[in-house]
Amino acid sequence: QVQLVESGGGLVQAGDSLRLSCVVSGVTFRSTVMGWFRQAVGKEREFVASSFRNSGTTSYADSVKGRFTISRDNAKNTVYLQMTSLNSEDTAVYYCAAAPGGILSTQRSPQTYKYWGQGTQVTVSS
Numbered sequence: 001q002v003q004l005v006e007s008g009g010g011l012v013q014a015g016d017s018l019r020l021s022c023v024v025s026g027v028t029f030r031s032t033v034m035g036w037f038r039q040a041v042g043k044e045r046e047f048v049a050s051s052f053r054n055s056g057t058t059s060y061a062d063s064v065k066g067r068f069t070i071s072r073d074n075a076k077n078t079v080y081l082q083m084t085s086l087n088s089e090d091t092a093v094y095y096c097a098a099a100p101g102g103i104l105s106t107q108r109s110p111q112t113y114k115y116w117g118q119g120t121q122v123t124v125s126s
Contacts, residue, residue, distance in 0.1 A: 002026035002115045006096045009120030012086055016124070020081040022096030022117055030054040033102030034072060034079040035113055038092035038122075045095070050107040051079060059107055063089070086124045093119040 008020040020036070035050040049070040050059045058070050069082040079096060097113035106112040 002098065004096045004098055004115055004117035006094065006117040006120040009094060009122045011123045011125065014087050014124055014126045016086050017082070017084040018086060018122060019083070020094055020096075020120060020122075022079045022081075024077045024079070024096075024098055027098055027100045027115070029072075029077040030074050031101060033099040033107050033112070034070075035097045035099070035107060036070060036079075036081045037095045037097060037110060037113075038090075039095070039119075040092040043092075045110055047108045047110070048094070049081060052104055052107055053102075057104065061108075083122070086122075088124050088126045091122060091124050093121050095119045 003025045006022045012018055031053050033052050036048040037045050038048050039045040047061050051070050051072050067085045072079045096117040098115040099113045102112050
């Protein structure tokens with residue numbers, strides 16, 4: 001059984017930092033593409049960042065590039081999203097997603113990801 005459990009969301013002020021964590025079980029983590037997505041109220045789910053298997057290759061949405069960092073600890077089956085310089089537009093539910101055997105060219109697409117976490121709320125007050 002595959003499980004993704006996110007944590008670390010909360011209410012912060014503009015300019016603050018926050019780190020999200022996602023613990024994954026039931027997949028071969030090293031060969032799994034891991035992604036972070038977010039969905040604000042009234043908007044579609046959007047790509048935030050991804051980490052391609054164990055290659056070190058990462059990808060970011062333009063809106064978060066330079067502010068967010070995705071990383072993974074293969075020993076702990078955990079992927080992180082370090083968020084800095086948060087602003088009100090970052091307010092959303094953040095989802096961790098897993099794509100076992102996923103390929104590089106489609107890592108930004110939600111359809112690539114087979115497994116999803118329950119989501120964690122991030123609220124940034126201005």
